[in-house]
Amino acid sequence: MPWRVSQFQDQNYRALRKGCLREKVLFEDPLFPITDDSIYYNRSPTGAIEWKRPSELCTDPRLFVDGISSRDLNQGSLGNCWFVAACSCLATERSLWTKVIPDHREQEWDPKRPDTYAGIFHFRFCRFSGWLDVVIDDRLPTINGQLLFCHADNSREFWCALLEKAYAKLNGCYEALDGGNTGEALVDFTGGISEPMALDKEGYRTDLEKRKKLYQNLLKAHSRGSLISCSIRPESGEQLEAQTGCGLVKGHAYGVTDVRKLRPGVGLLSFFNTEKLFMIRMRNPWGSTEWNGPWSDGSEEWQRISKGERERLGVTVRDDGEFWMNFDDFSTYFTDLVVCRRINTSWFSFHKTWAEATLFSEWLLSASPLQNRSGGCINNQDTFLQNPQFVFDIPSDDSALLSLQQEDNRSYRREGLGQNLAIGFEIFRVELNRTYRMHAFQQKVTGSTYIDSRSVFLRAELKQGRYVVVPSTFEPGDSGRFLLRLFTENPAQLRELTLDQPKPSFWSCCLGYPKRVTSVHVHSATGLRLPESSSSPDAYVVISSEGTKVKSKVHKSNSNPDFDLKGLFYRKHETKAIKIQVWSSNFLRDDFLGQVMLVADQNESDSSCVLQLLDKSNRQHRLGSLLVEVSSSNNLTAL
Numbered sequence: 001m002p003w004r005v006s007q008f009q010d011q012n013y014r015a016l017r018k019g020c021l022r023e024k025v026l027f028e029d030p031l032f033p034i035t036d037d038s039i040y041y042n043r044s045p046t047g048a049i050e051w052k053r054p055s056e057l058c059t060d061p062r063l064f065v066d067g068i069s070s071r072d073l074n075q076g077s078l079g080n081c082w083f084v085a086a087c088s089c090l091a092t093e094r095s096l097w098t099k100v101i102p103d104h105r106e107q108e109w110d111p112k113r114p115d116t117y118a119g120i121f122h123f124r125f126c127r128f129s130g131w132l133d134v135v136i137d138d139r140l141p142t143i144n145g146q147l148l149f150c151h152a153d154n155s156r157e158f159w160c161a162l163l164e165k166a167y168a169k170l171n172g173c174y175e176a177l178d179g180g181n182t183g184e185a186l187v188d189f190t191g192g193i194s195e196p197m198a199l200d201k202e203g204y205r206t207d208l209e210k211r212k213k214l215y216q217n218l219l220k221a222h223s224r225g226s227l228i229s230c231s232i233r234p235e236s237g238e239q240l241e242a243q244t245g246c247g248l249v250k251g252h253a254y255g256v257t258d259v260r261k262l263r264p265g266v267g268l269l270s271f272f273n274t275e276k277l278f279m280i281r282m283r284n285p286w287g288s289t290e291w292n293g294p295w296s297d298g299s300e301e302w303q304r305i306s307k308g309e310r311e312r313l314g315v316t317v318r319d320d321g322e323f324w325m326n327f328d329d330f331s332t333y334f335t336d337l338v339v340c341r342r343i344n345t346s347w348f349s350f351h352k353t354w355a356e357a358t359l360f361s362e363w364l365l366s367a368s369p370l371q372n373r374s375g376g377c378i379n380n381q382d383t384f385l386q387n388p389q390f391v392f393d394i395p396s397d398d399s400a401l402l403s404l405q406q407e408d409n410r411s412y413r414r415e416g417l418g419q420n421l422a423i424g425f426e427i428f429r430v431e432l433n434r435t436y437r438m439h440a441f442q443q444k445v446t447g448s449t450y451i452d453s454r455s456v457f458l459r460a461e462l463k464q465g466r467y468v469v470v471p472s473t474f475e476p477g478d479s480g481r482f483l484l485r486l487f488t489e490n491p492a493q494l495r496e497l498t499l500d501q502p503k504p505s506f507w508s509c510c511l512g513y514p515k516r517v518t519s520v521h522v523h524s525a526t527g528l529r530l531p532e533s534s535s536s537p538d539a540y541v542v543i544s545s546e547g548t549k550v551k552s553k554v555h556k557s558n559s560n561p562d563f564d565l566k567g568l569f570y571r572k573h574e575t576k577a578i579k580i581q582v583w584s585s586n587f588l589r590d591d592f593l594g595q596v597m598l599v600a601d602q603n604e605s606d607s608s609c610v611l612q613l614l615d616k617s618n619r620q621h622r623l624g625s626l627l628v629e630v631s632s633s634n635n636l637t638a639l
Contacts, residue, residue: 004130008170011135013122026053026119029137032169039141039148039174041414046077049148051139053119054109054158057147063108065157068097070257071320073160074287076149080177081241081253082229083167084150084285086185087160088255089227089340096225096342099131100124100189101159123166126191128407128483129360134166141174149174153287153320172411176418180410182229182253184454186340190227193403193485195457197337200233204331215278215327218339219259226341228256230282233335247292248333254282257322260313264304280330281313284321291323343401343487354401354487357494361388362481363473376476377450378426381441387472389437390484391430392492394462396553401487402427404448404471405455406480422474423482424450427460430468431519431568432550437497438468439637450474464553465566468497501636502570514570517636518545520598521629522552522580524563537584537593541626545569545578554585563626570636575599580626596626 007013009031020027032038034051054061065072070088075081090097098104100123107121119138124131140161141148150164167188168174183194197204197214204211222228232250234240240251258281284290295301297316305313315324325333345356363374375383394400404425412418426447430438445467448458471484486494502514520543536559541552548569555561569578578598584591631639 005124006130006132008132008134013120013133013135016135017118017120020118020120021116024115026117027137028119028139029135029169032136032165034139034141037173038168041173041175043175047143049141049143052142052145053138054140057140057142057145058155060111060156061109061158062156063101063104063159063162065152065154068159070255070283071322072152072154072157073150073285074153074321075285076147076151078149078174078177079179080150080164081285082180082182083164083177083185084160085229085253085255085283086182086189086227087150087163088257088283088285089186089229090189092257093225093227096190096227101163102133121162121166123163125167125170125188127170127188128405128481131191132170134170136162136166136169138162140165170411171408172414176410176413181338181453182231182255183338183340184408186227186229186338187405187455190340190342192226192340192342193401193457193487194455195339195341195459196453197339198335199331199337200335211327211331212278214331215259218256218280219261221339221341222256222259224342224344226339228259228340229338230254230256230330230334231336232333243289246333247290247296249284249286249289252284254284254334257281257283258313262305262309262313278327279324280327281322281324283323287321288319290319290321291325293325293329295324295326295329297323345487352489354489355491357392357486357488357492359390359484359494359496360481361390361471361484361496363387363479365477365479374477374479375472376478377424377472377474378444378447380476383476384470384472385438385441387470389497390469390471390494391434391466391497392469392486392488392494393466394464394488394492395490397461397463398489400460400462400492402448402458402460402469403455403483403485404457405483405485407482408454409480420452420454421478421480422450422452423471424448424456424474425458425469425471425484427462428468428470429463429566430466431566432466433548434466434468434568435497435499436502436568437500438470438639439500440631440639442468463564465564512572514572514636516571516574516632516634517639518569518571518578518630518632519566519639520569520578520580521566522563523627523629524561537591538586539563539582539584539593541565542581542583543567543569543578544581546571546573546576568639580628582626596628598628598630 036045068091070091073084073087075084102124110116122133122135124133147161150160152160168177171177187194204214231253232248234250238250241249243249260279262277262279264275264277302310302315343354345354365374366372372386373388375386378384404423406421406423409418427445428442429445430442446460448456471482486492504513522541536557538554538556539561540554541563543550550567552563552565579595581595582593584593
């Protein structure tokens with residue numbers, strides 16, 4: 001998706017920097033002043049806070065010292081481990097951090113040209129409708145000459161402190177970052193989609209094959225620039241961020257900084273060794289407090305790995321917050337994993353390419369049932385279908401990735417309105433020609449969980465057909481804007497269903513307006529056998545009514561096809577039959593095999609019926625039966 005770049009609060013970095021250089025002054029941001037309101041909205045300062053520029057904290061400050069690394073940053077006196085862990089992940093992927101920290105060479109201090117420094121920086125975050133360019137000055141909150149919040153190991157390095165300030169400005173103040181979801185920050189850094197996994201609840205701890213497959217997926221995701229974080233979910237009543245006996249901290253976000261397969265052994269022994277170690281590296285945002293079990297820093301297990309390999313992996317014996325674990329141990333101790341994937345939509349790629357469709361909409365509360373768009377989750381049977389509805393097509397059996405993202409409200413925490421809505425969505429398989437909103441429940445194929453997260457993700461395997469996705473809040477009556485993103489192997493033509501029924505037109509006066517709506521669902525009944533000649537037919541089924549028809553996929557070389565076709569017909573002449581025909585595809589001319597006629601008041605009902613196929617000689621029973629489900633109503637908004 002070609003995200004556009006907008007200027008947050010209409011501040012233009014280049015224009016502001018140029019003005020400061022012209023006037024020979026350092027930038028002071030009027031929209032994020034050096035006051036307590038820029039730090040807290042609920043708490044009071046814990047000491048005398050002074051805002052200082054980097055040049056007042058050290059000599060020869062730098063944006064980066066010896067490049068950028070996941071080991072550069074440490075969490076300060078703010079409960080934003082989720083953000084700092086995401087920054088650790090960001091630092092591992094150059095193609096990402098150069099987008100978040102644009103023009104990094106230009107923004108770097110140049111001691112040879114001090115006159116080019118204006119005390120202004122800018123960073124970019126992907127938020128809902130695109131990339132936001134956030135401008136800040138370089139004044140940072142300190143107590144007793146020490147940075148109050150995120151800081152680097154090297155006192156001369158300031159990229160993490162400045163990035164945190166820009167993110168705090170975006171969200172209203174520093175305290176707004178107290179508590180959060182690592183996946184949210186990862187999405188803000190990448191514009192990707194966040195996929196959460198519960199390792200304990202989804203069977204990864206007990207199922208070896210499932211665990212191996214997960215590791216392969218993580219290995220591939222990490223190699224393609226995805227960002228990964230993990231945490232240990234505390235039990236009910238347990239204290240947050242309490243250290244366990246193995247050194248891990250519950251309720252605390254860790255950034256995954258590497259995923260590697262290793263061969264144990266030294267020299268040629270490692271080359272001929274078929275054993276593989278599945279390893280994963282993490283970093284504690286505190287910059288200390290590490291795992292002390294197998295493969296921890298300095299543990300005897302590392303003697304199985306050559307010194308050169310240990311150096312290449314960056315294995316240290318100091319408490320810097322970064323450590324390795326065997327993936328089996330990782331799956332045993334950690335409960336939650338978040339993978340932020342950058343979905344490949346480039347057609348010029350050796351990797352799998354996805355087609356992306358994106359739409360914005362909103363949940364609105366209205367007194368009119370037909371205008372209300374905030375019906376709550378599917379538990380609210382009377383109102384659920386009032387929610388916004390989106391239709392898309394799957395041309396052939398395909399995987400689909402769906403992401404529902406609500407507008408971020410963290411900046412409204414000061415007003416007490418910063419909580420996320422509990423959101424989710426349901427997916428229904430509908431008639432192949434549906435162009436109007438659903439008014440009755442159809443076959444539900446899958447759905448997401450409802451969580452109060454900024455985004456909800458689902459991966460689904462879908463058969464060929466047309467589908468309607470209904471995003472909703474869990475409770476009816478909640479309002480807010482949202483973004484729906486759909487990724488499929490082939491373009492899915494995602495669009496919102498806005499009309500409830502066909503609109504009257506000038507031609508309706510002459511040709512008539514529909515009086516009846518009928519939904520027809522054709523299945524193969526038990527015992528359906530199509531005639532075989534030299535080979536089995538390439539069978540397909542067609543449903544037609546008053547010039548409108550829908551066609552199933554072709555079942556190649558199959559005399560017992562599994563038909564599953566749905567069609568919706570708005571009919572002006574109720575007495576005209578609906579025709580169901582079976583054909584065999586042919587290069588020159590398709591062969592007609594047989595048909596069923598649905599006649600008003602004879603075959604039509606709101607139930608299922610088994611109908612005999614007539615062959616082309618009208619000799620009944622020869623072709624067996626079709627199972628036909630029919631729903632029909634004179635109310636055009638009934639189905």
